[in-house]
Amino acid sequence: MSAETARAEVSTQTPYLPTEDDTRFWQSAAEGHLLFQKCDQCSYIRWPAAGVCPECLSRASTWLEVDGVGTLWSNVTYRRAYAASLKEQVPYPVGLVELDCGVRLLTRLVDLPHEGAEVGMALTVDYREVGDHGVVPVFGPAKTVLPAVPLV
Ligand SMILES: [Zn+2]
Secondary structure (H helix, E strand, O other): HHHHHHHHHEEOOOOOOOOOOOOOHHHHHHHEOOOOOOOOOOOOOOOOOOOOOOOOOOEEEEEEEEOOOOEEEEEEEEEEEOOOOHHHOOEEEEEEEEOOOOOOEEEEEEOOOOOOOOOOEEEEEEEEEEEOEEEEEEEEOOOOOOOHHHHH
16 A cells, blocks of 8 residues: 555545436446537537536437547546545546537546646547446547558
């Protein structure tokens, strides 16, 4: 046990439980898809998910799958576990990722280079089991996809 883990405290805050509005987000993430509500009236992408659009008050929406590409907008290192199941993982990096679709998503950062996270770095989504929260979206450095080379 590291000295940092030994000092880790567990928050007494009630763990987050999905709501009627965001259950689809969490279920889709567990299946490897990143979906957000898109307002049918004004096209605003709602996050967090809500029964009413904060921009135009419409209740109509459609779930939209996004590609999970974005940049790191801000980051911190959590030194306090927000659930008992995360206590052994403290300290861990968390970032606010600005997705290309405009949503800013607070998420765990993974597979960071030795020098750590840097604001503005390109990130892509991955899906990992985190504590007892099940499989959730996490973000790591953008993977370089090389163009296909035709076989000769
Ligand atoms: Zn709207």
